[in-house]
Amino acid sequence: MYKVIIVDDEPIIVEGLQKGIEWEKWNCEIVGTGSSGMEGLELVKKLEPDILISDISMANMDGLAMVAAIKSEHPNVEVCLLTGFRNFEYAQQAIKLGVTRFLLKPSKIDELEEAIDAMIKNLQSKGKTGESNLDNIWDCQNSDEKYLYNTFIKERLNQHDDDSKIRFNDANSYIIKKAIIYMYNNYVQKLSLLDVADHCYISSWHLSKLLNQYTGKGFFEIVNxxxxxxxxxxxxxxxxxxxxxxxxxxxxDVTHFSRIFKNYEGISPKDYRNSK
Incomplete structure (x- = not known):
């Protein structure tokens, strides 16, 4: 049977989804329920469901970041998001990240059943992965994002592997952007890979792998x-x-700074200043 997890901070919604749908008819069973985004993430890691039905707007959790984290580490999970707000742009972003359906609350039974049917069909035809156009993910009208894109992403996109461009999926691309922007906004702090991974709701091991794949650089290379x-x-x-x-x-430590600066620029900070 297909394993299903339901996450919503409104108990009445969770109960309604549990009892209002004939899950056996879809060869599904509910293996867990949660009331927060973080709880949902933990349930997905622990139970490895086939289907996740979740509210998009819960306390202390960026809904899109939750979806990106899940789809990055568990790409085969089918996701249906519920929301009480009509936001077309948000829905577009969610679908780009790999969400199968984006439904408004209160959702009708026929809408939910259509979503379940679509997710089941997707599960039956596994192996299809979306590709991402990173030029659309980064806002190069924003000077900071343009700097980060040009410095860490652009060159990597143009590299070839077996005569074909490296392929990226949207969930991972979203996480990479979120991670690099977080590093950029907090570079003055004593940052660690774990700090950034926690911010993106993924493991430090997974983030390290993604950074290398998407930028060709390690965590400290990017921060430095x-x-x-x-x-x-x-x-x-x-x-x-x-x-x-x-x-x-x-x-x-200024000595460490001078050494790193020379490694990157070929001259000392003092000589760089004098040359300018």
Whole structure:
């Protein structure tokens, strides 16, 4: 039988889905229910369901991030999202991430049954994976996103593997964007791979694998590239001392900063400043 998980912070919705649908008719059984996004993630990891039916808007959880995390680590899970709000753009993003159906609450039984039928058919024809156009995922009208895309993603897209371009799926692409933007916004802090993985609701091992696949770089390579680029801006545009700039871009030791800077730029921070 197909395993089903239901996640919603409204008990009446969970009960209605459990009792209002003849699950046996679809060769399905409900193996778990949850009341929060984090609980849903844990249930998916523990029970490895075939189908997830979940509210998209729950406390302390970005619904799209939850979907991306699930579809990244469990790509074969079929997802139906429920929402009390009519938001076309949100629905489009959810479907791009691999959601099969996006239904408005209160959903009619025939709508739910049609969604279940579609998910069952998808499960019966496994092996189909979507491809992502990362140019559409990144907003290059935004100067920060354009910098991150050009620095970490663009070159990788143009690389070839066995004479064909590397293929990416939307859930993983969403996670990579979320991870890199988080690094960019927090590069001054003492960041760890686990910090970023937790922010994306995935394991650090999985994030490390995705970073390497999507950027060709490791976690510290990405963070240090951001820090060094910020240091270059400060060396050119401020009169702050090199020790101060080292602190401002997240290095705890100026000697370590100088060594990393020279590794990336070929010259010391002092020589770089003098050359500009």
């Amino acid at each position: 590239r951001i820090r060094i680029d910020k240091a270059k801006e400060l060396l050119k545009g401020s009169t702050a001392k090199i020790q101060e700039i080292s602190d401002m871009v997240g290095f705890q």
